């Protein structure tokens with residue numbers, strides 16, 4: 001049975017299709033891997049130049065990202081990018097996941113409006129930051145527990161990293 005909510009959602013999708021691809025709409029309106037993760041091996045909070053942020057949790061086993069989840073207070077492009085980024089990162093080695101660039105996210109989403117290109121940059125840099133933090137923490141193995149590694153309270157600013 002089609003409800004009023006279904007009709008409303010279809011109306012929104014119809015409007016979005018004028019600008020965005022079906023892949024984008026799918027990730028923006030039904031994001032994957034959204035929410036906090038208990039027992040993560042790594043957590044980062046990255047602040048974009050626009051003032052929005054992405055929080056990212058990773059579970060890593062033998063150099064492979066076994067799970068990823070995110071939250072954001074950003075726009076629908078950031079939700080779509082975060083959703084796709086976490087999907088692409090899962091089951092990749094840390095090295096493979098480092099190759100998930102903003103360009104790749106934009107291509108897979110079928111393009112982004114120019115004023116939302118930075119949202120893909122925020123998503124890819126958040127992933128890179130998480131991987132780098134995880135790698136640094138494992139070099140200090142024995143000094144930090146997984147729980148300690150998972151807590152990184154200070155938000156990381158995107159412009160502290162080199163944009164692609």
Ligand code: FES
Pocket residue numbers: 048050051052053074075076077078116118119122
């Ligand atoms: Fe701020 Fe998209 S992340 S506008």
